Every structure is written in structure tokens, then in C-alpha cells.
Amino acid sequence: MGVIAQAQQQPNVLIIHTDDLGYHDLSITGSELYNTPNIDALANQSVQFTNAYSSYPRCTPSRYGMMTGTYPVNEDKGHLGGIPEEKNMVKQFDNAGYETAFIGKWHLGEGDSDPKGFGYDYSYAAGKAGSVGQRYYPFNVKANGKEAKEIVPDVQEDSKEGDYISDVMTGATIDFIKNQAGKKPFMAVLAFYAVHTPLEAKKEDKKRNKKQLESMTFEGPDYLPQGAGRNKQHQDNADYAGMVENVDENVGRLMQTLKDLGIDKNTIIVFSSDHGGLSNDGNKGERELATSNLPLKAGKGWLYEGGIRVPLFVKWANELQPRVDTESIILGMDIFPTLLDLTIDKKIDGLDGKSFEGVLRGTDNWSDRTVFWNSRKARPHSTGDANMSVVRSGDYKLVVYNKEKKSELYNLKEDGGELNDLSQSNPAKTAELTKILKNWKKEYLVPEKMDIWKNYRAEQKQKEKKKAGNKKDKN
The missing domain is CATH 3.30.1120.10 (Arylsulfatase, C-terminal domain)
Incomplete structure (x- = not known):
């Protein structure tokens, strides 16, 4: 298998993107319940950042910021299909000869704004859905028997009774990597639907964590008031713990695959999350909460540290010396500009995100950086924020x-x-x-940046209206 590694000079890229995983939701970052040996091992082989942030405290804008390298002041999915090719970072990989893939949670649009429309060669389980109906097959049907609001494509057709969604998606990613190894360099994103709700671990994982919880004690109340709702004070949800540990198990499968193929040393691996963990509810009523982000303040939806600080590990065994960077301030919107810089020495002007290659190599320090967040679409009913x-x-x-x-x-x-x-x-x-x-x-905070989706939708409605009028005239 070493021949594969020698035949290809350009590094591969694998981005492992988790959903709603808080900064302290790993054993390496302090959790006493969530056991994550595989992610911990990856972190210890990486440049670890303790001052890394998502670009927004909710799913869609955070992902938009990452994919576009911009501040997501639109706070929605925008219009990815309207981005010029010279600023489309995925297409830069395509043009450089990479085979590109997006597996998992997309949540950023359809048509010219779906993964293939945006430039990815291969897409799997990526659609409008922000979560699955349930984590066991059949994934697009909720536990109560009702169909999920949005359908996750591909997975139901390829799976059987007893299959678990994160395992299926990891399997699809492994298949893609195996098919590409030794042919073309690849850039793949695996965006788990975990550890977002629904909170549903594998039965054996939940049972194991329930037993572990029996031996643990917690001081103080389970919840404290915060904003328009409550803030969870303890990491004590056995389902959530099992979901985190299943992600860890699948990260182990991915790392073993790269090693077996002899391409682990020439693959850049990025592990992170879209924002902080779900620790807060709102004034609509109490609901099951996933985790606690303490000692960080608040969680998903909030612009306090618990809502936006995330784990970030970058590994490239051939080039980067493992270490912990406790000073540099990194955002999700910096990831793709950095990967383009590392792989094909490409820089794109006019982006808010910047390449932190120098930081990774230890020749630069971003401790004095100035960065911004804006949230005008608070959800006091859901996460209690303002x-x-x-x-x-x-x-x-x-x-x-x-x-x-x-x-x-x-x-x-x-x-x-x-x-x-x-x-x-x-x-x-x-x-x-x-x-x-x-x-x-x-x-x-100007219309051309904030109203991208609104303006695009208005244009589409106008076209639809004109088309309907032309059809009526012909009849």
C-alpha cells in the first residue's frame, strides 16, 4: 500500500465536521463522561487550538460561513450558487485535479446550491434536512411513526433494519476514500448529523453510559436560569454520551482506513464542530437538553463562549508538528482558505476568512486578531438567547x-x-x-451582505411568475 502514498504528491484532505458538539464534549477537553479515545489520539497528533470558534452559534449560518469563507451576517443559507467561480473554494480543488465529496449534513440549499451544484463531484446523504427523523433505520421516519419534515437522501435505500446513521455515513466516506486512493487526490467532508437531536444512542452505548453515570456524583442543581430559559449544569445524558462515543468510534474507523491504505501521513485531517453544545432551552417550555458547556457560559444559540467556542484539530503528519496553540484566534471561515493554501498554494482575495498556514507551521501567532459575530435572529423560545x-x-x-x-x-x-x-x-x-x-x-450589516437569500428568492419568484404568465398567454 506504500506505493499509493508515493504515487501521489498532493495531499488529500478529510474534514470531519460534527453537529452541536461542544468544546468540552471530548475527554481530551475535559469531559469525565464522554469517552473519546480515537478523537483524543487524533488531537495528540495534531495542532490543537483552544481559541477556535464557529462563525455563528447555529447550524446553517455557521456552515455558510465555513463554505464561503465569509462572516455569515445573512444568518441563513444565502445563495451558494451565486458565488463566482473564482471565489468558490470547492471549485478551486476541482480545477486543481482533486476529486471532491460531501457526505452528510448540508442544510445550505438546493439546485445550484446543493453539494453538486456548488462543485462537489460526489454527494451522499446531503440535502435540506437539518437532522434525521431517528438514528436507527428507517432514518426518515420519526420514532412516533411520522415522516420527518425533511428527507435525508440515499441512506434509507442503502441500509437495513438495525443500521445506525453515523455508521452508514462513515461507511460511505470510507468507500469514497478507497475508490480514490492511488488515483487522484481527494478532498472529502464528512458532516455528521450527530450529535444534534434526536438524542438517541445505540442501545449498548446508552446502557454502558447509564452504568458509568451510576458511579458519578454531581454537585449543585441540574439547571440554572439563563436568559429566557434554563442552562444545563451537568454532563449526565446517557443518550448524548453514547452518540459522542459513536462518533469517536467512527473517527477511529476513518483513521484506520487511511493507515491501511498508506495515505495517513499525506492526508490533512481537520476535526471540528459547527458551534457549541445544546445546553439551553427557552420560554416555550422545558425540553431535554444534551450537554453542559461549563465552565464556558451558555451554549448553542448564544454568543457567549459556550455557544461559539469549538474543538479544532489539524493533522498533517508529513508537514505539521503536533502541539497545542493556546493563543491564536481561529474561526470556521478560515478553514477552507487554509486548506487551499496548504494543498495548491492558492489564495482568494476578498474573503473574510484567512489562511492560518503560518500559525499551523509555528511561524505566526494570531493572538491579537480582531473578529466579530452578529445575531439578529435570536430564538428565546428555543434556546433562551437574545x-x-x-x-x-x-x-x-x-x-x-x-x-x-x-x-x-x-x-x-x-x-x-x-x-x-x-x-x-x-x-x-x-x-x-x-x-x-x-x-x-x-x-x-448592509443589504448586499444581509439579504442574499431574500433577494435571490425574490428573483426566483419573479421568474416563476413571468413563466406562468407566458404559459397562460400561449394557452
């Missing part, structure tokens, strides 16, 4: 509640849990960051 804007500049983070016109300032180096608001004791830094944030908003 409309917020945030700027992080170096160690300092300014959190602004937009409707309430309230600001909070934190020094994340000293206070990662965002417990000590410095806005009153450090008015100079508060004023400095307020000005920086306002200037960014003036540049970015």
Missing part, C-alpha cells in the same frame, strides 16, 4: 445586547467563563471595542 453582537480583540471580548443596549466586557485570558463584567471598571477598553464593533457593523 439579539447580540460581539467583538473579540486579543484577550478582550465585548458582548452587546442590541435591544437592551447593554454591554459587557470580559478578559478571556483571565476569565474564560465570562463571569466578571469589566465594562464599568474598564470604560476605556469598553469604548475602544464599542467603536470597533460599530465600524464593522456599518461595513457588514
